[in-house]
Amino acid sequence: MRGTDLNMIERPYDGCGKCLLGVRRLSRMKLATSSPERQREDVLTTAASVGGHIIGWADDWEVSGATDPMTRPKLGPWLRDERGPYDGLVAAAVDRLGRNVVDCLNTGYKMRDEGKLLVTYGHDGPWDLNDQVDENRFTMEAWGAQMELRAIQRRNRNATEKTRAAGRPKGKPSYGFQYVRTVMGGKIDHVVLHPHASTVIRRVARRILADPEIVTASSEAARLSRSGELSPADHLAVMYGKPAGGRPWQPTSLKNILLSEAALGYLMHQNKPVIDRDGNPMRLCEGLWDRPTHEALKKALVPRRTPWIGRRANRPYMLTELALCGQCHNRLYTQTSRDEPPRYVCTARNKGWLSAKECRPAPLIQARLLDACVEEWFLQRFGDGMIFETVYDQGNGVAERVAELKASRERLRADREAGLYDAPDDAVWFRERYAAMGQRLAELELEPERSPGMVRRATGETVQDRWDKALDVQARKEILMDFGVRVILYPNSAPVRWVAGVVHGPERDPAGVA
Template sequence: MRGTDLNTIERPYDGCGKCLLGVRRLSRVKLATSSPERQRENVLTAAASVGAHIIGWADDWEVSGATDPVTRPSLGPWLRDERGPYDGLVAAAVDRLGRNVVDCLNTGYKMRDEKKMLVTYGHDGAWNLDDPADENRFTMEAWGAQMELRAIQRRNRDATVKTRAAGRPKGKPSYGFQYVRKVMGGKIDQVELHPHASEVLRNVARRILADPDNVTCSSEAARLNRAGELSPADHLAVMYGKPSGGRPWLPQSLKNILLSEATLGYLMHRNKPVLGREDGRPVRLCEGLWDRATHEALRSAILSRKAPWTRRSNREYVLTTVALCGQCHTRLYTQTSKDAPPRYTCTARNKGWLQAQHCRPAPLINAHLLDAYVEEWFLRELGDGMIYETVYDPGNGIAERVAETRASRERLRADREAGLYDAPDDAAWFRDRYAALGRELAALEAEPRRAPGMVRRPTGETVADRWFRAADVQARKEILIDFGVRVTLFPASAPVRWVPGFLHGPEQDPMALL
């Protein structure tokens, strides 16, 4: 309104009956957009036109108009009466409330039934949905917003189909990959491995393949969280200039990433590789994180593993799961209190375990003392030793090509059984491609190959290097566990206070454990 200072329209709730909530929404926030500022100005103008004021803002950025207003992050709590009193809503347009007729009408009728105001910019006064003319106009504007949404969705679907048919990616890159554009905001020119994220996944895969019995998706997700690695969602946000949300790595998410064929550099659709029309092979966007043989070995290691009956401790103490009681041979636990530092002790007798009924007195020692003793002993015994790592060797590549060709033929067969090549011309193309893949597979199987498997190689660092390079307590605990270290603690009255050793006995070289 002319002559009105819009800055005075914003003030706290005062019970005047016209304390409105400003509603703003935008599906995609870009640096060049001015929509948030324009929506703010329109909302303030609409509120001033009815003599109301703004008590707060429900800003839903990066939220689609197809989202039900009740479930939106900012507006939803207000509509569910979780944020305090307000006298109505004011938005820059009806489509800022939503782009679905049912959702818009539900929101409008909620305001009407609760005797609250509903105001949008461009409409004279507040909406009166008891008036048939106002109700029809509100419905038509909501219908127009829904028609626009359906047109946008149709255009996006068509563009996605054409892009996929051309063998180009569209949408978000998989974790470990990045899109390269020669022109900012332009089309995707090529796909590359992300230098940091790809190494994160490769390191996870190496650790799982080297020790599938102890290294799991759950333990790796916990390790990545401790190391401060950005989760896939946060990594994508930061990569596109948005703030990190502090979301953690989840075991199932990491498992899905490792098992997906997207890690091979394929163009994916509905979790399956897109096949080329000419040769029936998966469309490859760039080099993969690993080859087909490694993918199959990783898949076997993850899916064939049975869940253990015990959980590995993630507590911030070096010797949990490593230290044992010298009297009852059960695992030591940490005891904490306000008046004393953390201590390692045996709690088996207090828990009523039969094997610990004569464990008296229970061994007890300050945690920092035993940690220091074990660290000094461990580095003295093994600190100068070179570390060897166990890695997966895919062989000379023949096995990979055989697995790739066999997978392509299996996909064609599955598509044929699903009825995709029933037309006469499609059936002829299927027979030609299937026969060609069969001949190629036979030729590959006749070639000599070096079988894939696990090999040991030097890492170029010593045990002491890795120990002091460990990022946290959990990393040092993993080193002790990998080397099979066990510490036996006895009561203070015993002749020997503590005895270090290796789980596999002195006859086994502890260097072979890495």
Template sequence: MRGTTMNEVERPYDGCGKCLLGVRRLSRVKAATTSPERQREDVLTAAAAVGGHIIDWADDWEVSGATDPMTRPKLGPWLRDERGKYDGLVAAAVDRLGRNVVDCLNTGYKMRDEGKLLVSYGHEGVWNLDDPNDENRFTMEAWGAQMELRAIQRRNRDATKKIRAAGRPKGKPSYGFRYVRTVPNGRVERVELHPHAAEVLRTVASRILADPENVSPSSEAARLNRLGELAPVDHLAVMYGKPAAGRPWYPTSLRNMLLSEAAMGYLVHQGKPVIDRSGKPVRLCEGLWNRTTHNALKEILCARDTPFRGRKSNRSYLLTEVAVCGQCHNRLFTQTSADAPPRYACTVRNKGWRNAQHCRPAPNMRVANLDALVEAWFLEKFGHGAIMETVYDAGNGVADRIAEVEASRKRLRSDREAGLYDAPDDAQWYRERYSELSHELRELENEPQRPPGMVQRPTGETVADRWTNAPDVQARKEILLDFCVRVTVYPASAPVRWVPGLLHGPDRDPQQHGDRTPKR
């Protein structure tokens, strides 16, 4: 029956009693693989051999055989009766159902108990699990698939240990790095920084270090989403020639990347650097930053015991955190309706706020009009000014090397206290390494140091340039917040409708307006 055409074996559900679901699975999909086509031909042949036809395909690509069929992305919904009617399953082999004896038997018994057909290529007819011979054969094929899976897992573990002991990476590169191979799909020859991804992560780190009170992983994740930067998973997919799925940046994953020691170019296993025979971390390549910067990020990102009160990144209007009411001095909100343009308005008296009891008439002004007025005033006043950025300077590197040596000594002490160097030979190695590190530390402490800290440097652009190049309203709002701009709006009956200014001095209320200082 090989060579059966699609028109003969593939057609919609018709209630004939042999409307089968084609099951295909592959752990790794590569450009050169022909497995999907071969599985398709085998499934069509097996379906035709029992007089059935394929109504749909449950294709689980990049899905391990160890995954329970009930939880597989494509097959799972069918087994949970979430996709519609079908009369059974047909697979190219038992191991396409799964590589676990229990999972295969559960799937087979589910088909039997529900009166559905179970077919696989290479087995004559439909599997009858009520027949001891068929049941034993099905179990043996599932057991063989499981034994093959265990052998693959053992080989992978052994290979991983050997590669790690040799100081070479295995698996996926961390965001900001890329693998260089001289032969496609060959061994990794070296690791290097990815030009664009490294700059993205360095920019995030510098923004957080420069303004930890107002910039957080949450606000940076929102900023990267607005800019359309590929999330790490999509970035990795594109690097390997696969399409991006449009996944967003998440604050937790961004924070973990900033705190990971892999960002310093180290080979990391289970969250910790791999140590070589000299007691130092294995370095794969130049890091995104050094130990001093890592410690600074760690101090900032791990020290927040109170909820972050930074900038909101989901406000789509320019002045929602900038404009205040001239009557009650509360922030203005935006009013929108289907039959009128959006307005900035003071609505707190209607909400029953005690400090706004006498706010009448409450001011309001069209969003487009006030935005245009504020933009013209801001660019006229500050547009020609040169922008100075605040960046973190790690110093002359001596402090970073001291931190590296101290971290290595601390690691050795922790391992010794855990009982890893109790054997006589190991104890002698520990003393030698610890002595070498202590001697290196004393020499470094005698060298002149330029301490790390925040410095300002010119960016080469003006305020008007940054305003013009801002990708969206939120980016422009952040510029206004950096300059601590406050716009006071008055009712239409007042002599002046609006007054721009800067938030400085004792009049500044950090609870209401945030603790921001101009960095320009």
């Protein structure tokens, strides 16, 4: 409307009967897009044309038009009457409400039945769905939006199939990989390992393989969150110029990354490698690790019951899980309050444990004091020692490559028996591929096999170096766990206040007086 200040159209709810909600939606947000601004201007203009004003915005960015308006993150709560009163909806077009005829009609009828206004840019006044002409026009515009959606989906599906057949990726890269484009915004030219993310996930794999009984996907997810490493979702957002959401690592997500064959550098479809014309998985680039390591991770990440002694705990105190009571030999717990600093204390007798009925007096000490004493003792005893790490040697992978080649050959044979290669030219191709696989299999079976296993090697740093590099208390606790440190605390009245030592298994007690 001429002479109308659009900035005055936005004001709080006042009960005038035309307090309208602005609806905006966009499937893909890009830096260069001007759609949000254009939709805003259209919505404000439309609201002014019916004498209304905007009390709020339901902006659903990165939301497909196929999503039911009732379930949309921003619009849904308003439609479910969870955000307060409003007198109607204003959108830049019918397709901003949705691209599904049923969803659009359901939203329109909801407004009609509740006596609320439904206004879109380009339509003269509010929609009157009690009028057959308006109802038919609204239905036709919703139908047009749905037909456009189906056309977009068909084009995307065809493009995806062609891209996959050509051996090129489409969609989001797996964690640890990144796409390289020769032209900004152009097609993906090739795939490479992400320099930082690949290092992060490879270190996780090495830690789990080195000690699968103690190091788990849950403990590693907690460690990565504590150290500030971007979660896969945040890492992807940052790669594409969006802000990180501060989301933590999830154990299930980390486990899926470690177990997926995408880590081998394969082109994936529906969580399975895409097979080329030779019957082998299509490879995009070098993998994060090889097939033997993948098989070892599958064995290491099998759910199991882990003992509490040595398990990677996540509480921010250095001696939880490591300190025991000298009276009853139960675990010490941390006790916190507003007036007192954190303390290590034995609570077994207070809990009524039979093993602690004679635990009197229960030992108690401020956490910072015991932490400092144990740190001094540990560094004096081990600080100058060189650290050796146990790492997984994947061997030469002959057995795994033989198994993979046999699986590919079996796949070809099954397709042949199903009648897929009955045509003369297909039969020739089948015989050539099958013979090539047989020849390669015979060559592999002649190669000497070096079995995978764990090996020890020097890291080039001392215990003091690693201790100084530890980012937080939990990281230092993991160093103590790696050395098998155990601490026994006695009451003040005992001749010895505390004892520390090293054990090589959960069945042994600490020994040695500090």
